[in-house]
Amino acid sequence: MSNKSSVGVSRRKFLVGAGTTGAVALAGCTKNPAAGGSQDGGGLSGSISISGSSTVFPLAQAIQQRFNKKYPDVGIDIKSTGTGGGFANQFCPGQTEFNNASRPIKPQERSACKKNGIEPVELKVATDALTVIVNPKADWVDCMTVDELKKIWQGGNNKVQKWSDVNPDWPDKKIQLYGPTDASGTFDYFHEAIVGEDNEHRMDHQASEQDRTIIQGVSKDKYALGYLGFAYYSEYKEQVKALGIDNGNGCVKPSLETAKSGKYKPLSRPLFTYAKRSALKEDHTAKFAKFWVEHSTSKQIVAKSVGYVPLSNDEQKNQMQTLEKAIKKANGN
DSSP states (O other): OOSBOOTTSOHHHHHHHHTTSOSSOOOEEESSOSTTSOSSGGGOOEEEEEEEOTTTHHHHHHHHHHHHHHOTTEEEEEOOOOHHHHIIIIITTTSOSEEEESSOOOHHHHHHHHHTTOOEEEEEEEEEEOEEEEOTTOTTOSEEEHHHHHHHHBOSTTOOOBHHHHOTTSOSSBOEEEEOOTTSHHHHHHIIIIIOTTSOBOOOSEEOSOHHHHHHHHHTOTTEEEEEOHHHHHHTTTTOEEOEEESSSOEEOOOHHHHHHTOSTTTEEEEEEEEEGGGGGSHHHHHHHHHHHHTTTOIIIIIIIIOSBOOOHHHHHHHHHHHHHHHHHHTTO
8 A cells, every 4th residue: 555654643744745645645544553552453454445525534544543553454545535526436336435525425426326236324423614714914804704705706707806806995906716626525515505506616716635735825825715624724724814704693713612512604514424334244344433433522533633523422322323223234133
C-alpha cells in the first residue's frame, strides 16, 4: 500500500503532507503501526477499504489510528474521494466496505448500490458546522445573511461578479470563489441549504476535493471567499477568517457549541459513514464499525483531535442498535 500514515503523527502534519499527494489521494493506509498498540491484535486480521467524504476523512483517520493500536494486523485504506464520488465509483460498485458522507445517501445512489447487491447501513458519526471563509484582510465583512450567500453562489445568467454587486458598501472588486466539486457532499449540502434545490449552484468557482487547497486559495487573495467543513477551518484559523451567518435571528459564528445547540443555522449538519451490510459478517469489519460508533461520543477524539461535535449518549445508543441489527442480518440471524 502507498501513502502510509503513522499513528503518532499529528492531524495538522498529516493534512499538510496529504495536501501534496494528488487527486484521489489523501489516502491513509495503516498496518502494524507505531509502538503502543497491542502486539497480538486479539487474533484479529484482515483488510478494510474506505472511500468518500473529505469532511469525514480526518475523523475516519483518527478512528483508524486508535483502532490499529488495538488491532495492528487489520489493514485499513482510506481515500478522500468526495461523498458522491465514493458512492458512484467505489462503494456501490462493491470496491469498498465503507463510504464516508457529509450528507445522507441519495435515492439514486441507494438504487445503484441495490443493483449490485449492496445494502448501505447508515451510521451517524458526528455533527459539523459548514464554514464560510474569507481572507483575514477582508475587513468589510464579518457576517453574511443567507440571502447574500445565495446571491453570491447562485448560478444563471446574472451571476454576481463583484463584492459591490452584493452590497454597494463592499469593494468594487471581483470575488474569487473557492469550494468543493460537485462530487462532494459539502457541495450538495451547501447547494440545498443556501442556494436552494430548485436553483443552480454556480460552477465557475475554483473547485477542489482537497480542503487545504480551498484554504490556500482564500488565504492568498484579499477578495476571495470559500466554504468547507469546520475541522479544516479550525486547523488554519490564523490563515483565514470564518464568517458569521445570519439566518434571520442575528449573526451566529460557526463553532462546536453553536452547531451542537442548533443555533448555527442552516449550516450545521450531520456526518455519516455507510457500511456495506454484507461486509459486517467479517469479524474485523464489524469490530471496526462498532469501535467507531463506541468512540463517536468521545470529546477527545471527535472534538479536540478533529473539530466536530460528538454524538450524545442517546444518539450513540441508537446508532449502535442500528449497527448490531445489521450485523445480525449479515450473519443470517
